[in-house]
Amino acid sequence: xxxxxxxxxxxxxxxxxxxxxxxxxxxxxxxxxxxxxxxxxxxxxxxxxxxxxxxxxxxxxxxxxxxxxxxxxxxxxxxxxxxxxxxxxxxxxxxxxxxxxxxxxxxxxxxxxxxxxxxxxxxxxxxxxxxxxxxxxxxxxxxxxxxxxxxxxxxxxxxxxxxxxxxxxxxxxxxxxxxxxxxxxxxxxxxxxxxxxxxxxxxxxxxxxxxxxxxxxxxxxxxxxxxxxxxxxxxxxxxxxxxxxxxxxxxxxxxxxxxxxxxxxxxxxxxxxxxxxxxxxxxxxxxxxxxxxxxxxxxxxxxxxxxxxxxxxxxxxxxxxxxxxxxxxxxxxxxxxxxxxxxxxxxxx
Amino acid sequence: xxxxxxxxxxxxxxxxxxxxxxxxxxxxxxxxxxxxxxxxxxxxxxxxxxxxxxxxxxxxxxxxxxxxxxxxxxxxxxxxxxxxxxxxxxxxxxxxxxxxxxxxxxxxxxxxxxxxxxxxxxxxxxxxxxxxxxxxxxxxxxxxxxxxxxxxxxxxxxxxxxxxxxxxxxxxxxxxxxxxxxxxxxxxxxxxxxxxxxxxxxxxxxxxxxxxxxxxxxxxxxxxxxxxxxxxxxxxxxxxxxxxxxxxxxxxxxxxxxxxxxxxxxxxxxxxxxxxxxxxxxxxxxxxxxxxxxxxxxxxxxxxxxxxxxxxxxxxxxxxxxxxxxxxxxxxxxxxxxxxxxxxxxxxx
Numbered sequence: 156x157x158x159x160x161x162x163x164x165x166x167x168x169x170x171x172x173x174x175x176x177x178x179x180x181x182x183x184x185x186x187x188x189x190x191x192x193x194x195x196x197x198x199x200x201x202x203x204x205x206x207x208x209x210x211x212x213x214x215x216x217x218x219x220x221x222x223x224x225x226x227x228x229x230x231x232x233x234x235x236x237x238x239x240x241x242x243x244x245x246x247x248x249x250x251x252x253x254x255x256x257x258x259x260x261x262x263x264x265x266x267x268x269x270x271x272x273x274x275x276x277x278x279x280x281x282x283x284x285x286x287x288x289x290x291x292x293x294x295x296x297x298x299x300x301x302x303x304x305x306x307x308x309x310x311x312x313x314x315x316x317x318x319x320x321x322x323x324x325x326x327x328x329x330x331x332x333x334x335x336x337x338x339x340x341x342x343x344x345x346x347x348x349x350x351x352x353x354x355x356x357x358x359x360x361x362x363x364x365x366x367x368x369x370x371x372x373x374x375x376x377x378x379x380x381x382x383x384x385x386x387x388x389x390x391x392x393x394x395x396x397x398x399x400x401x402x403x404x405x406x407x408x409x410x411x412x413x414x415x416x417x418x419x420x421x422x423x424x425x426x427x428x429x430x431x432x433x434x435x436x437x438x439x440x441x442x443x444x445x446x447x448x449x450x451x452x453x454x455x456x457x458x459x460x461x462x463x464x465x466x467x468x469x470x471x472x473x474x475x476x477x478x479x480x481x482x483x484x485x486x487x488x489x490x491x492x493x494x495x496x497x498x499x500x501x502x503x504x
Numbered sequence: 505x506x507x508x509x510x511x512x513x514x515x516x517x518x519x520x521x522x523x524x525x526x527x528x529x530x531x532x533x534x535x536x537x538x539x540x541x542x543x544x545x546x547x548x549x550x551x552x553x554x555x556x557x558x559x560x561x562x563x564x565x566x567x568x569x570x571x572x573x574x575x576x577x578x579x580x581x582x583x584x585x586x587x588x589x590x591x592x593x594x595x596x597x598x599x600x601x602x603x604x605x606x607x608x609x610x611x612x613x614x615x616x617x618x619x620x621x622x623x624x625x626x627x628x629x630x631x632x633x634x635x636x637x638x639x640x641x642x643x644x645x646x647x648x649x650x651x652x653x654x655x656x657x658x659x660x661x662x663x664x665x666x667x668x669x670x671x672x673x674x675x676x677x678x679x680x681x682x683x684x685x686x687x688x689x690x691x692x693x694x695x696x697x698x699x700x701x702x703x704x705x706x707x708x709x710x711x712x713x714x715x716x717x718x719x720x721x722x723x724x725x726x727x728x729x730x731x732x733x734x735x736x737x738x739x740x741x742x743x744x745x746x747x748x749x750x751x752x753x754x755x756x757x758x759x760x761x762x763x764x765x766x767x768x769x770x771x772x773x774x775x776x777x778x779x780x781x782x783x784x785x786x787x788x789x790x791x792x793x794x795x796x797x798x799x800x801x802x803x804x805x806x807x808x809x810x811x812x813x814x815x816x817x818x819x820x821x822x823x824x825x826x827x828x829x830x831x832x833x834x835x836x837x838x839x840x841x842x843x844x845x846x847x848x849x850x851x852x853x
Contacts, residue, residue: 317791317823317826319791319792319795319826319828322790322792322795323792323795325792326792326793326795326796326800327795327796366748366769367769368769369768369769369790369822370769370771372790373769399715399748399769401750401751402750402769402770402771402774419718420715420716420717420718420719420722420748420751421751422719422751425751441671441718441721442666442668443668443671443672443674443675444675446668446671446672446675446676447675447676451675473718474666477666477668479668
């Protein structure tokens with residue numbers, strides 16, 4: 156199936172595009188009343204993520220309602236630990252909770268590299284439905300968590316301000332840490348390949364807890380494994396979004412990936428200088444900017460577009476859209492990207 | 505009273521010292537069994553912070569037990585909103601909670617610039633007791649929150665992963681934001697001056713939520729007010745610790761302060777290059793490094809000392825010490841700083 160709108164893929168590959176593509180992290184989610192209508196009929200988040208027809212339905216909503224240039228499969232990065240043998244619950248207003256965690260070699264012996272075909276069939280099934288419904292309108296983004304971020308949850312057992320138990324493991328048991336990271340990496344490579352086989356046109360790796368590691372640990376325990384994943388995926392373009400890893404931008408230029416995501420607090424010019432000209436950058440409007448007036452949103456979006464320039468940019472926020480954002484404000488952002496980025500190109504000498 | 509150990513003050517001022525001074529953020533706290541013994545007899549954190557004799561007692565504990573080169577007054581940054589008319593509770597295991605918050609001009613009209621002499625006498629009283637007990641052994645550090653961080657709590661009403669309500673205010677009501685920030689700034693200047701008058705030998709400004717602002721907002725809504733405070737305090741050296749504000753390091757060189765604190769994820773050489781030679785740097789060992797073996801702590805501490813060099817460095821962690829850290833491990837860190845930094849100076853050509 157040829158894509159009718161392949162702006163995202165071309166921008167990722169560094170090809171010229173007639174305008175800047177735009178999508179939003181967490182676009183399929185609580186900002187849309189249509190999402191909440193589906194969600195409220197169910198027992199919880201996990202039921203939604205594991206029911207392919209419903210996951211597909213909410214994946215498609217922002218394409219129809221907001222007019223984004225890509226769909227991103229509705230799922231969760233924690234399906235990987237679950238498939239490895241560490242189930243989790245999603246506690247309303249609190250976040251994920253793992254009844255069992257990894258602390259010792261014995262704990263490690265109880266888990267396995269995920270058997271993606273059997274354990275994560277609900278995700279690939281959802282992808283197939285989405286692809287059919289999209290019918291080539293826009294690309295579909297697959298995703299997974301980065302191994303360090305997944306490990307952090309598997310050791311900590313849930314969210315944390317400091318993830319000090321997980322970081323303690325890196326100091327106290329580097330051997331166990333590396334074994335666990337390698338198992339997660341192998342599971343993730345299989346998982347992303349299955350998403351691609353099912354139809355994902357591009358994949359993104361989310362390293363949500365990148366920013367809490369020291370630069371040395373980040374290199375040794377996160378970049379090393381992200382790098383393995385990037386090297387293993389050659390079917391489609393790869394995006395790496397390492398939240399808070401400002402200190403690793405220079406090293407990320409060496410990753411075998413097409414696109415690097417930027418936080419909203421990363422200066423665009425500095426990031427371009429550190430990361431170099433060979434990557435597409437994705438981001439990075441402050442999600443809170445969408446609380447401003449339409450005029451302010453337009454102005455902030457234009458300023459961002461100017462700073463990124465006409466090539467190698469995929470417009471997005473610098474973080475997931477906040478749940479209480481007015482969808483009409485999101486549309487102002489999206490429409491400004493579409494119109495102003497086309498205008499910017501028309502003014503090029 | 506002349507200080508017998510004035511290493512911290514001399515290092516802050518950029519004078520040569522026979523070794524690197526060392527202290528730890530949150531050194532007076534849950535890591536010490538002696539602290540927990542005092543704390544467990546009381547109704548809660550706030551009773552401890554507002555009872556001068558007890559606050560003084562726990563302030564002195566790490567000087568006696570750990571051998572740090574400074575005491576830091578046991579208190580909380582949120583005493584300022586309380587003194588401005590916005591009381592808070594400290595909820596066990598959850599953190600601060602403000603029953604009333606600032607959302608409108610009407611809310612702002614109900615609060616005031618703090619009357620430090622009456623409302624915060626318990627802090628200055630505690631400082632006087634500490635100074636008497638210290639009897640010049642080591643300097644005493646006073647502190648306050650940065651205006652942006654205080655404003656974030658006053659609007660959000662408690663802790664938050666994103667502080668999106670507070671950040672929303674910056675986009676939606678810059679006028680109200682500036683008024684509130686100015687009131688906090690004036691309260692803070694008075695408060696720090698009162699701490700200095702009571703005996704604080706150096707003061708530190710904690711901008712705990714610096715890292716969640718975009719660079720433009722950080723400049724306009726945080727650095728601007730920190731700068732006012734730095735300009736107003738000329739009695740003693742000033743330290744600014746803006747957690748997560750990696751993007752503002754170059755601008756912080758222009759602050760009228762002596763010392764800049766570094767997070768553990770800020771590369772030391774890069775930070776020195778961005779901040780320049782005219783500031784002392786404080787930090788920045790990963791608090792989790794103290795979970796390692798004594799030998800690993802020694803090695804990581806030595807590596808840090810070498811990276812900072814022999815001048816303009818105050819050794820510390822890159823964040824507050826984590827509550828479950830073994831005090832014996834803290835001593836390894838402190839003793840390594842003392843011994844190895846003296847050795848480094850002896851090897852200087």
